[in-house]
Amino acid sequence: MPNVIIPPQTKDASRDSVDRVKQIMMAGLSRDTLKLVTDELAALAAIKGLFPRNVFLPPEGPTNILYEIVSDPDGQNTLYVSSANKGKETPPHNHATWAVIVGIAGDELNRIYRRADDGSSNDTVDLVLDREHVVRAGSPIALMPDDIHSIHVHSEEATLHLHLYGRRLSDLKDRLQFDLTTRKAKWFPPNPNIR
Numbered sequence: 382m383p384n385v386i387i388p389p390q391t392k393d394a395s396r397d398s399v400d401r402v403k404q405i406m407m408a409g410l411s412r413d414t415l416k417l418v419t420d421e422l423a424a425l426a427a428i429k430g431l432f433p434r435n436v437f438l439p440p441e442g443p444t445n446i447l448y449e450i451v452s453d454p455d456g457q458n459t460l461y462v463s464s465a466n467k468g469k470e471t472p473p474h475n476h477a478t479w480a481v482i483v484g485i486a487g488d489e490l491n492r493i494y495r496r497a498d499d500g501s502s503n504d505t506v507d508l509v510l511d512r513e514h515v516v517r518a519g520s521p522i523a524l525m526p527d528d529i530h531s532i533h534v535h536s537e538e539a540t541l542h543l544h545l546y547g548r549r550l551s552d553l554k555d556r557l558q559f560d561l562t563t564r565k566a567k568w569f570p571p572n573p574n575i576r
């Protein structure tokens with residue numbers, strides 16, 4: 382796939398939006414502040430023509446691709462456009478930072494879990510399915526650093542979603558993925574398809 386040139390108006394509007402997010406986050410991380418961050422990101426996603434499908438192309442096959450749009454020099458507050466095809470799934474995982482996902486096109490089923498064990502060992506993890514939520518246009522999700530979700534793309538249309546994280550994904554050396562069968566947790570490496 383050729384190199385992607387992010388349109389300058391996309392970069393500029395995204396930078397302005399993330400600057401406002403940083404102002405919001407000065408109140409401290411909480412579900413209430415993440416709600417305001419979600420509203421900010423939803424307003425960005427709603428600007429017509431800012432995230433064109435013919436620029437942010439889906440990958441080949443049942444996987445996803447992440448286009449980095451803006452990031453602070455220290456890797457904080459990194460915004461990606463994510464596109465995933467039908468069949469893309471992840472195991473349950475946390476993010477070790479806050480995350481806000483806003484849909485533009487396509488549906489992504491999220492399963493949100495909670496740990497029923499005391500969290501003291503990664504060898505005997507008890508995950509309980511709490512709820513399901515479909516991320517799509519008008520139906521975002523916000524996750525605290527320890528929140529656990531898995532994603533499952535079922536829609537025929539490839540997703541086009543905005544992902545804003547408190548830290549750059551490639552910097553996350555401490556987030557966990559969970560195996561529902563073995564009940565073990567281990568490091569969840571960064572997505573290899575980041576551009």
Ligand SMILES: [Fe+2]
Nearest residue numbers: 474475476530
């Ligand atoms: Fe995730």
